[in-house]
Amino acid sequence: MSFLDYFINALFLQAGYNSALVAVGAGLLGLAGGGAGAFIFLRKRALVSDAISHATLPGVGIAFMLMVALGGDGRWLPGLIIGSAISSGIGLLMVEWITRQTRLTEDAAIGAVLSVFFGLGIVLLTIIQTMSSGRQAGLENFLLGSTAGMLISEATTIAIAGALATAFVFMLRRPMTLVAFDPEYAATTGINVRHIDLAMMGLALIVTVIGLKIVGLILIVALLIIPPVTARFWTNQVGPMIGIAAAIGGLAGYIGAVFSAAAASLPTGPIIVLVAFGFFVFSALFSPLRGGLASALRHWRFQRRVHRRQGLLALARREPIYDGFTLRILRQSGMIRPDGVATLRGKTASQKAAHDEARWAMARRILPDDSAIERYDGLTPIEDMMTQDQIDEIDRVIAEQTGAPA
Amino acid sequence: MIDNLITALGAEFVQLSLTPIVIGILGAVACALPGNFLLLRRQALIGDAISHVVLPGIVAAFLVTGTITAVPMMIGAGCAAIVAVILIEIVKRLGRVEPGAAMGLVFTTLFAAGVLFLEMTDTSSVHIDVQHALLGNLESLIWFDAEGWQSLLDPVALATLPPQLPRLAVVLVGIVLFITLFWKELKISTFDAAFAEAIGIRTRVLGFALVVVTAIAAVAAFDAVGSIIVIAMFVCPPAAARLMTNQLGRQIGWSVALAVISAVLGYVFAGYGPGWFGSPYAVSAAGMIATISGIVLLLACLFGPQRKRTGQRAEA
Known part of the structure; x- marks a missing residue:
């Protein structure tokens, strides 16, 4: 056998x-x-x-x-x-x-x-x-x-x-x-x-x-x-x-x-210990909650989001972008052409990012104690974290300050 | 009585007991010195973890080199100790668990792997086994060619000293050098890591160096005296010394003295103690030395002048 x-x-x-x-x-x-x-x-x-x-x-x-x-x-x-x-x-x-x-x-x-x-x-x-x-x-x-x-x-x-x-x-x-x-x-x-x-x-x-x-x-x-x-x-x-x-x-x-x-x-003891250790290694790598792979994936996604956001903001401000990783992400997602000029899609996205950034800046001034401000990671669109009423209020104040009609 | 003493310390003593006692003392002191800093840094159990991973280290060295000469074994054990420390750090970060759990996880796993490798490979012909790793072979480190005290001056006889003795002596000198050279840095970073960092001491590097020194002491001592003494000497003499004084310098002095006392008394009781009860057999010297160091610590816990925490009153 x-x-x-x-x-x-x-x-x-x-x-x-x-x-x-x-x-x-x-x-x-x-x-x-x-x-x-x-x-x-x-x-x-x-x-x-x-x-x-x-x-x-x-x-x-x-x-x-x-x-x-x-x-x-x-x-x-x-x-x-x-x-x-x-x-x-x-x-x-x-x-x-x-x-x-x-x-x-x-x-x-x-x-x-x-x-x-x-x-x-x-x-x-x-x-x-x-x-x-x-x-x-x-x-x-x-x-x-x-x-x-x-x-x-x-x-x-x-x-x-x-x-x-x-x-x-x-x-x-x-x-x-x-x-x-x-x-x-x-x-x-x-x-x-x-x-x-x-x-x-x-x-x-x-x-x-x-x-x-x-x-x-x-x-x-x-x-x-x-x-x-x-x-x-x-x-x-x-x-x-x-x-x-x-x-x-x-x-x-x-x-x-x-x-x-x-x-x-x-001997039995060492084998039992090593089997338990095998469970540990598997969990440390593959657990979706705290495992190494999941953490690495989360980190990688977060990094991409940060670069994408910063790239779009730079586009909106018409600043040149030098960072290779940012350029690559923008190019892959079709925001810029290979020569670095923003595409139509890129322009829309960058304007939206800039608008979002301005709304957040105003939110920090007029709603400094809101829990969304505390939790803000610098990336999430404001629509996902605040109510429509709050956003309307923010837009109203922004419009007042820039002098445009509400 | 005096005659007894003279026969007890005669030629036979030099041949059979002098070298084990000296090796026991050297090993005990080599472990107790870094133990002081580990104790104050609340890393006392690093010594425990390191002495467990020595076994997989020597087994790995044996598998790689196929010999049981001392140098590759010590290198293997030293590497295993460093690997273990790094693994502990990884587990601590990855699992976000307390250091104790990370340590327990790593050293049990490595020890289990060591035992398994030992059982799976044909090492029955060579002299490594788990018992030896735990107990050492202090009693067998005798000095065949000694004919009496005059042999201490005889270069031919001196050349046949057990190799563990000069090795431990070199390691001990190295440890003393490390502690004297970095005395100020070690002291400051042990008591106030933030301040040490602020005045430019690289505390992390120093901490790692301390662990490496600990590993070297553990490996050198383990070969001669076994894991039990190593763990006991890392903890017990420094802990007892901690209860005697509030000054680091004096604490180290106390710990060295207590380590020497434990080694000598332990060896004597193990070798001659059973005879006082009419038994012709000796008991394990390594175990006895550890036991004596425990009794020393117990006495310090009961009577040490500085045994209480600052501000803690004696309970009525």
């Missing part, structure tokens, strides 16, 4: 029980990560989740050692998840405490917690490696994630926790939105901003600890950051943005897991 066949089979969950399990688990994880990450992104605290994810490592180590000391199998996933949740919770509280109690800024607190907890975790891992008891193999897999030989119980744990996190996102969406956009106002409506902030980060924590097994603790933060950044390209509204972020996260998790099932030797 070729790679492609296998990939397509796996995509429709036909490639065996285990890979279907992993794919669904990774999809749910991405869903929860994208949704929770959207709020953290809007609150501008994306990298706090990096501190949280690195801070899981000591918990994994201690949980393993405790479980072995109690005579159990050190690799029991729920136990490791609880341990990692406790230690990353401590890490999160440390970030909060350092930021509130000392003069250090949040980024310094993040960097400190991230590196120190990770260092401590590595120390514990080296201790575990020397332990005679316990089946120590496999803890390093939490660094980069590994789905090979995942157990049904582990997949179920991940699926349940992912569903829980998604439910929490749904329940807390209103206070979290409010806090993300306007913490001061949220506080006046009686919301405890600090608690909501902690809840937000708690969600990131849940996603992180359940993602350890699949994506690994170094890259899990990508599932919280890349989907919301990508979703931001497609909408300016909170509700849709969360939905899109969750969908992108879910798709990235699902496709990435399927892909790595088809190419068995490749």
Whole structure:
């Protein structure tokens, strides 16, 4: 079976029980990560989740050692998840405490917690490696994630926790939105901003600890950051943005897991991250709202309009035009002949432009507070931005001043 | 006790522990120095981002050159760091997102690409792997040919020093030179970028130069001590120093001292600590150094004389 066949089979969950399990688990994880990450992104605290994810490592180590000391199998996933949740919770509280109690800024607190907890975790891992008891193999897999030989119980744990996190996102969406956009106002409506902030980060924590097994603790933060950044390209509204972020996260998790099932030797975490990045690149280029192509097109159109307008005004004032781009635009639109003399069409258009310019100049004098003046970009015809009554008034004043009959 | 100390610092110490300690100190100080400015400019996490992209850099260098010699690897890692900084800037502008999110997006993607390249190419025969990139191999940088303290004066033995040591020393000298030469400019642009711009300092160029210096420090130190120490040393000693004083010069002095303390104590605890508990095995020196620097920072957070913001009262 070729790679492609296998990939397509796996995509429709036909490639065996285990890979279907992993794919669904990774999809749910991405869903929860994208949704929770959207709020953290809007609150501008994306990298706090990096501190949280690195801070899981000591918990994994201690949980393993405790479980072995109690005579159990050190690799029991729920136990490791609880341990990692406790230690990353401590890490999160440390970030909060350092930021509130000392003069250090949040980024310094993040960097400190991230590196120190990770260092401590590595120390514990080296201790575990020397332990005679316990089946120590496999803890390093939490660094980069590994789905090979995942157990049904582990997949179920991940699926349940992912569903829980998604439910929490749904329940807390209103206070979290409010806090993300306007913490001061949220506080006046009686919301405890600090608690909501902690809840937000708690969600990131849940996603992180359940993602350890699949994506690994170094890259899990990508599932919280890349989907919301990508979703931001497609909408300016909170509700849709969360939905899109969750969908992108879910798709990235699902496709990435399927892909790595088809190419068995490749680690799952990096592939999921790169799939998510693919969504980002596509959005950054092709989104009609803020994408690179759309922006470039808008810029190009605007530039043409400015040159056309300035060229027409110059024609009306009988000034020579030197700018090559302006000349080219005027020539292409048939406003001037190749020798630079205005055609009939050009004369009409230039008179209209000059008339429009004069009306705008008068509008600025007699209606200085009108909202259209504020919004005027120097190009739009006055008919598109003001009412007929206003334009009649402007024309009347112009006629009065030039002495011609109204 | 004294006898213990003398045996502890005897020929075996020179052979097995002296070079790792010195390399640890050099790496820690090389990272802590630029870390001071990053901290004050609220760019502390640039160090984090850079140390993540070192891995794709060395993998790319390996794919291009096919060797694992140090120089192409360091060039590759340095290039990756600069590419990452530029990408972060692009994502920030294009997506109009906060720097943290842009950073997180770029470094996770590059790191993922690095891991994937590593897995896809046949690098099992050569000595690069993710663990090595994260942990370094401080313990293995021993000085085979040393026979005791007198070897420090023996040119033949000195020639067999681990190459990381002179490399880090050169980098450290370069960083010290950069900071002394541009002391005034760095200081002004760090505290008041607008004023610096007004008196003709090219703040953007200087900011980029600082990032490049950071990248060089990260790459040189990473080879010897691994990413964890690099991130920890960029942040922890300068942050602790920030809580000790209000003067930049003194802050840098403090940060260097704290970095040295962390490196020495961390190495000693990692190497000899488990023995005090009756375990014959040593633990990861890189992890221990990072842990000690965290404890130092914690103490500074609790007792540092300047730990509060100006105007912030101690909470009752």
